[in-house]
Amino acid sequence: LPQLGPHLPPRLTQQPWRLLYCTGRDGFSLRTLYRCGGQPGCPALLLIRDTEAQAFGAFCASTIRCSNSFYGTGETFLFSFSPELKVFRWTGRNNFFMKGDVDLLMFGGGSGRFGLWLDGDLHHGGSHPCETFDNETLSAREEFCVQDLEVWGLA
Numbered sequence: 001l002p003q004l005g006p007h008l009p010p011r012l013t014q015q016p017w018r019l020l021y022c023t024g025r026d027g028f029s030l031r032t033l034y035r036c037g038g039q040p041g042c043p044a045l046l047l048i049r050d051t052e053a054q055a056f057g058a059f060c061a062s063t064i065r066c067s068n069s070f071y072g073t074g075e076t077f078l079f080s081f082s083p084e085l086k087v088f089r090w091t092g093r094n095n096f097f098m099k100g101d102v103d104l105l106m107f108g109g110g111s112g113r114f115g116l117w118l119d120g121d122l123h124h125g126g127s128h129p130c131e132t133f134d135n136e137t138l139s140a141r142e143e144f145c146v147q148d149l150e151v152w153g154l155a
Contacts, residue, residue, distance in 0.1 A: 004045070007087050008059065009075050012043060012154070021151040028146070037064045038153035045152040048118075048125070051145040055092055056080035056127070056138035058107045058116055060098055064151060065116040070109070072097025078107060078115050078136070080138040088115070088135035096132045108132035122146055 005013055021036040038044060041149040044064050047057040054057060061075040076097040090097070096109030108115025110131030118125040125148055127138040 003081075003085050004059070004079065007077065007079070007085075009043075009061065015154045017045065017152045018132045019150060019155060020153040021149075023122060023146070023149045028149075030100070030118065030120045030122055031102060033064065033105075033122065033149075034066055034100065034149060037046060039152065040062065040065070042153050047150045047152070048146060049148045050125075050139050051147050052138050052140050053147075054080070054144070056082070058098070060107075061154075064100060064103065064105070066096070066100050067098075070099045076107070078133050078135045078138060080136070082138075082140075086136070088133040091134045092129045092131060092133075096130075105153075108135065118146070118149075122149055 018076045020038050026032050040063050042063050044060045049055050057151040058078050061073045088144050094110050098107045103120040105118045107128040108131050113128040114128050115130040115133045115135050116127050126143040129135055
């Protein structure tokens with residue numbers, strides 16, 4: 001988390017973070033992730049480690065929740081550690097920041113490709129270059145298996 005500090009919105013840099021959800025403690029379930037997701041409007045940090053030991057994720061200025069349409073703000077970004085931190089910020093080309101339903105959680109989009117997506121049991125996901133963040137593929141492969149997943153929120 002410390003490495004991401006400088007990339008967070010300035011108002012959040014001095015705030016304490018707490019672990020809201022982790023697969024090791026809470027199991028692998030997108031529904032549970034939504035339930036544990038923190039107060040509405042509270043920023044969240046999603047961290048994923050895949051089975052190839054790659055670490056990557058997303059920062060969201062608002063709570064990760066179920067939604068009928070895309071939501072979020074231009075503060076949202078994707079990141080990867082491979083091995084050094086790379087941050088992919090909003091390009092301004094669309095507003096496809098994040099969207100979640102019971103079977104799929106998505107970050108970024110455009111032309112039918114998502115910057116980062118996770119399935120409903122949080123075991124599988126994928127990452128593709130997308131217009132929202134102009135990101136590289138965050139994982140070593142375009143589809144990955146999740147080893148650990150954590151969501152951090154402001155305490």
